[in-house]
Amino acid sequence: MADVKQGKRERLIDAACEVIYAHGVEQSSLADIAVAAGVPVGNVYYYFKTKGDLIEAVIEAQLARAHAVLAAIEATFADPRARLKALFGALAQETDRIARYGCPFGSLCLELDKRAEGPGTAASLMRVPLDWAEHQFLAMGCADARDLAVEVIARYQGAALLTSTLRDPALMTREAARVGNWLDTVG
Secondary structure: OHHHHHHHHHHHHHHHHHHHHHHOOOOOOHHHHHHHHOOOHHHHHHHOOOHHHHHHHHHHHHHHHHHHHHHHHHHHOOOHHHHHHHHHHHHHOOHHHHHHHOOHHHHHHHHHHOOOOOOHHHHHHHHHHHHHHHHHHHHOOOOOHHHHHHHHHHHHHHHHHHHHHHOOHHHHHHHHHHHHHHHHHOO
């Protein structure tokens, strides 16, 4: 029985991640999410008392995804410069989705920031890669590591916004190459 509960809860979170990414927080109803998860809408309230609770679960799932991507990069690349290039490259691998919906993290943060209570824990979706990038620049011996981390993440977020707004997946690919060239000059 516990596995069935966990399975439905995870399906709801996965569906919520996709539905919210595609339609936005405000436009996504619990009924839409339940349908996407293949779960009766009444069951949503068994696992999540409010839409806010489900959004928090989405944020946690996205944070887990970010940590997994960063851990995979850490495990694959020993050089911090190569890690930074790999981060931008990993993010840019989803060019078609980014062209349609924007960055999954940036879009969510932007939407939640518009709420009266602000982004709350969603801000971690930006802090995690910022802190990680800062660590990489520090490992490269850069005194201005935080500023460089902000620049590389801002370049990605800007490229994601333009890629989505212009519906041009090639823009993200070109910017990934440009950032790679820029990273070769840093440090």
